[in-house]
Amino acid sequence: MNYTLNQLQIYLKVVQTMSITKAAEELNLTQPAVSIQIKNFQAQFEIPLIEIIGKKIYVTDFGAEIAKSAEGIIDQVYAINYKTMAFKDQLLGRLKVSVVSTGKYVLPYFLTDFLNHNQGVEISIDVTNREKVFHSLENNEVDFSLISTDINSPLYDHIDILENELYLVGNPVTASLNPKFAFQEFNKELPLIFRENGSGTRKIMETYLKKQGIHSLKKLELMSNEAVKQAVMAGLGYSIMPMIGIKNELKNGQLAIINRSGLPIVTTWKLIWHKEKNPSPVAKAFMAHIIEKKEEIKKKHFE
Known part of the structure; x- marks a missing residue:
C-alpha cells in the first residue's frame, strides 16, 4: 500500500458528498483531479470501493469501512497538528457553526480576523434552514448557530450581531x-x-x-x-x-x-448557543471576539 494523506482526504470527501463534482467544489480542485486521485487510490485495493451506476455513486460495504478508517487517520493527523500548535502556545481546535441560508452572507465577516489571528483553529459551517439549525443545537452537534428570527426558548443564550x-x-x-x-x-x-x-x-x-x-x-x-x-x-x-x-x-x-x-x-441576526453546553476554549475565544469586534465589523462591512 502506498496511498497518500491527500488521497484519503479526497476519497473521504467523495464518500461524504456521494459526488465527484461536489467533492471537487468543496476541496477547491478540478473534477478531473479528483477522478484521477480516486482512480489511483482504488488501484491499491483488489476489492471495489465505489461503484458508478448511471452516473450515480454507490459506496460498497468494503468502501464504507475504508472511509471510516480514513476518517480516523485524518483525525489523528489533526490531533498531531493541534499538539504542535499547543507547544507553540497558540489557540487550537475546531469551531462548528450552523447557519440559516442567508447567514452565509453574514458569518464570514465575523470569522475572517478571528481565523487570521488563530491559525490553529479550523471551522466547520453547515448552511441549512432554521428548523435544522435548532436540531443541531439540541443534539450538541455545533458550538453556535446564526439565526435572524426570535428564539422563543429559555434553553438558549445569544449575542445580537446585526440588524x-x-x-x-x-x-x-x-x-x-x-x-x-x-x-x-x-x-x-x-x-x-x-x-x-x-x-x-x-x-x-x-x-x-x-x-x-x-x-x-x-x-x-x-x-x-x-x-x-x-x-x-x-x-x-x-x-x-x-x-x-x-x-x-x-x-x-x-x-x-x-x-x-x-x-x-426588521429582525436581528443572533449568534446563539445552548446554555447547558460547556464551551471549548475556541468557542469562548470566538464569543469574546464577537463581543469585542462586532461594532467595528458592522461599521466596516454593513453600514
Whole structure:
C-alpha cells in the first residue's frame, strides 16, 4: 500500500458528498483531479470501493469501512497538528457553526480576523434552514448557530450581531406592470414565492402576510434563498427577501423594491448557543471576539 494523506482526504470527501463534482467544489480542485486521485487510490485495493451506476455513486460495504478508517487517520493527523500548535502556545481546535441560508452572507465577516489571528483553529459551517439549525443545537452537534428570527426558548443564550431588513421585491419590468400591487391580485396573476417549511424567512413572510389580513394566496415554494432570488429575477413572482442577500441585484437593476405598509421587516441576526453546553476554549475565544469586534465589523462591512 502506498496511498497518500491527500488521497484519503479526497476519497473521504467523495464518500461524504456521494459526488465527484461536489467533492471537487468543496476541496477547491478540478473534477478531473479528483477522478484521477480516486482512480489511483482504488488501484491499491483488489476489492471495489465505489461503484458508478448511471452516473450515480454507490459506496460498497468494503468502501464504507475504508472511509471510516480514513476518517480516523485524518483525525489523528489533526490531533498531531493541534499538539504542535499547543507547544507553540497558540489557540487550537475546531469551531462548528450552523447557519440559516442567508447567514452565509453574514458569518464570514465575523470569522475572517478571528481565523487570521488563530491559525490553529479550523471551522466547520453547515448552511441549512432554521428548523435544522435548532436540531443541531439540541443534539450538541455545533458550538453556535446564526439565526435572524426570535428564539422563543429559555434553553438558549445569544449575542445580537446585526440588524436584518427584509423587503418585498420583484422583477423591475414585472413590478412596473402592477404599480398598485394589491396582494389580493395574486390568485389571478403571479404567485408569491416562499421558502420551504422550516425556513426562518418563510416564517417571517407568513407572519407579515397574516398581520396584513392576507391568507389565501397563489404560492410557489423553493428550497433556498438563491433559488427564490433567481425565480424573482426571472419574473416568476414576488417574494419578501433579506436585503443582505440581494444588494448586488438591486444595484444592477435585476430586482426592484416594492414599498408597502409594514415593510421593511426588521429582525436581528443572533449568534446563539445552548446554555447547558460547556464551551471549548475556541468557542469562548470566538464569543469574546464577537463581543469585542462586532461594532467595528458592522461599521466596516454593513453600514
